[in-house]
Amino acid sequence: MSPEQPLQNQALARRRQIPISLGQLKRTPVLNVIGVPELIGLVAAALLALITVFAYFYFFVPSHSRLNSARLERDRLQGQLQASQKNVQETTSTSKAVNDINASLENFENRWLAARDTGRMSLYTTLNNLIRSNGLRNTAGPSYTALDPLGTKQQVQPTASAEKQSNAKWQTIYPGIAVTVTVEGPYQKVWHFVRDLETNRHFMIINAVELESVTHFGAVTESPETEPVPTVNRNGRGAPPVAASDSSKGRDALVSLRLDLTTYFRRGGSESASK
Numbered sequence: 001m002s003p004e005q006p007l008q009n010q011a012l013a014r015r016r017q018i019p020i021s022l023g024q025l026k027r028t029p030v031l032n033v034i035g036v037p038e039l040i041g042l043v044a045a046a047l048l049a050l051i052t053v054f055a056y057f058y059f060f061v062p063s064h065s066r067l068n069s070a071r072l073e074r075d076r077l078q079g080q081l082q083a084s085q086k087n088v089q090e091t092t093s094t095s096k097a098v099n100d101i102n103a104s105l106e107n108f109e110n111r112w113l114a115a116r117d118t119g120r121m122s123l124y125t126t127l128n129n130l131i132r133s134n135g136l137r138n139t140a141g142p143s144y145t146a147l148d149p150l151g152t153k154q155q156v157q158p159t160a161s162a163e164k165q166s167n168a169k170w171q172t173i174y175p176g177i178a179v180t181v182t183v184e185g186p187y188q189k190v191w192h193f194v195r196d197l198e199t200n201r202h203f204m205i206i207n208a209v210e211l212e213s214v215t216h217f218g219a220v221t222e223s224p225e226t227e228p229v230p231t232v233n234r235n236g237r238g239a240p241p242v243a244a245s246d247s248s249k250g251r252d253a254l255v256s257l258r259l260d261l262t263t264y265f266r267r268g269g270s271e272s273a274s275k
Contacts, residue, residue: 109174109266112203116175116265123177123202123263130200131183134193139256140182147176149267170207176264184214184256197261207260214254 114122124142131138150171170178183193190211197204 105173113174113264113266114202116268119202119263119265120177123179126200126202127179127181130193130196131181134185134189134196136183136185136189136193138181139184140180140258142179142181145178145180147171147178147262147264149173149175170205170262172264174264174267176262179261179263180259181261182256182258184254187253187255190255190257194257194259197259202263205262207262208258209260210258212256214256 113119124144127142147170150173170176183190185193194206194209197206
């Protein structure tokens with residue numbers, strides 16, 4: 001027996017075994033590969049898919065809609081908040097402006113306005129002293145008219161006199177007095193009188209000024225008399241005297257001045273001003 005025969009026998013045996021194994025595999029049914037565990041897994045996966053779809057439409061879609069609604073509500077509330085903040089800022093700025101105005105009024109009242117009772121008597125004295133110190137003649141007045149603060153019950157009636165109705169336009173939030181005075185004198189002294197009124201410590205407002213020359217008979221002037229001044233010509237003979245030119249003649253001309261004044265006092269005075 002040769003040594004090649006066993007090898008041939010082994011090869012034939014292998015060839016016979018391989019077709020048998022392949023045949024068995026071909027004859028095995030497909031359902032035998034998917035067992036009970038696999039079926040359970042497929043059912044569980046399908047159930048999970050259904051649960052996922054159900055959860056998506058039942059939970060996610062409504063929650064997303066609620067989220068959009070909440071965002072819109074947030075935007076609306078933010079708009080209202082910004083509008084409220086703007087209104088608060090405007091209210092604060094308005095309140096600050098009102099406080100600044102009130103502080104300015106109080107500062108003006110405390111610094112420049114006198115008390116009603118003492119200021120009234122001081123006004124009478126100051127006006128008379130200024131007329132007398134400037135050498136003027138008081139031809140009319142002073143007449144005094146009380147000015148009530150705006151908003152008081154004592155308002156000017158339609159049947160009131162023309163003077164009261166005219167003075168009503170000078171009413172302010174402060175009580176005051178309207179003064180009408182007419183003085184007469186040289187123009188220069190009248191000018192000094194007006195300047196003294198403007199620079200005195202009382203708060204006075206000159207509302208109207210009427211100035212006219214005085215031409216009535218018997219007017220007394222305080223201008224100095226002019227003296228003749230002789231002139232000498234070249235040949236030594238005297239010439240007729242010539243009156244010296246008076247440059248202040250226009251300044252010393254008599255004029256009549258009518259002033260309408262108003263002065264104001266601090267609020268809260270107890271006594272009313274007399275006419």
